[in-house]
Amino acid sequence: MFFKRIGSVTLSAITLAFLIFTLTGCGSSSQGKLVEGKLNVVTSFYPLYFLAQQIGGSGTNVINMIPAGVEPHDWSPKSRDLDTAARAQLFLYNGAGLEGWVNDFLEGLPSETKLVTVEASKDIPKLAGNPEEEEGHEEGHNNDDSHEGHVDPHTWVSPKSMLIMAKTVLESFQAVDPAHKSDYDANYAELHAKLAELDRSYEKALSAAPNKAIVTTHRAFGYLARDYGLTQVAIMGLSPDAEPKAQDLLRIAKYVKDNGIKYIFFEELVSDELANTLAREADVSTLVLNPVEGLTPEQEKKGEDYFSLMRANLQNLVQALQ
Known part of the structure; x- marks a missing residue:
């Protein structure tokens, strides 16, 4: 085995750790079911599921496509996920490149579907850059990169971004189901207060x-x-x-x-x-x-x-x- 030491760091130890690095979870499908008489909302991953539940309240049925314990970067939808979404009223996805499957997924929807699709991160100023394709990137080189065509999709990790996304989700609920606008407003107000407090704490x-x-x-x-x-x-x-x-x-x-x-x-x-x-x-x-x-x-x-x-x-x- 080839060993090389730079400073006090052993190359072989780190290389070995890289070789055995593995992801958890792969390929599972959502288990949620549509509910007649309620607004059915399908979300692409947990943060949007959380926002939809908080804003929708008891009058909505929210189905998260990715099961608990599955890493979203390593997941792709199955035919039954497409069928569920096609019969729902609203589909929320993050966008910004997180769901690499989303374009094909939306193109696969049947022509008769009435599903409304919303990119929840659309109003967030994006961080550009794709460090996977960089050569020799410097420490801390993630905040103002400009690699054309690539953006950082992890918007929700900042409470400030979640405040923006919550407003987008609210507007999508009200557009699809205007009869319950006041309910969504009340739920959103409570959620907004909690997110604003979290932002202040940070x-x-x-x-x-x-x-x-x-x-x-x-x-x-x-x-x-x-x-x-x-x-x-x-x-x-x-x-x-x-x-x-x-x-x-x-x-x-x-x-x-x-x-x-x-x-x-x-x-x-x-x-x-x-x-x-x-x-x-x-x-x-x-x-x-x-x-x-x-x-x-x-x-x-x-x-x-x-x-x-x-x-x-x-x-x-x-x-x-x-």
């Missing part, structure tokens, strides 16, 4: 943090970094199954040591092996930073939601940035 806590750099396994926190004055350094790119180069892993480990980083963040729906390997090499610890792309079955059983996961994220961010 602003207050992160502005006071003495350090501003976070090291993550997945480049999913660009909007969070942009909106709250942080710098994100990621092991992998916009998709959690992007393949990191060995020299990038070595460079990030050196960055961790040189900049006094205390924690490397990992997420629950993908393997933590790379984060653990870098943490061992750099003699630091790991913490969860959840991109809130979906709930695990355990989180679902415990009643966790976007708010509880984002509050846990803030707690871990504050701890790491001391």
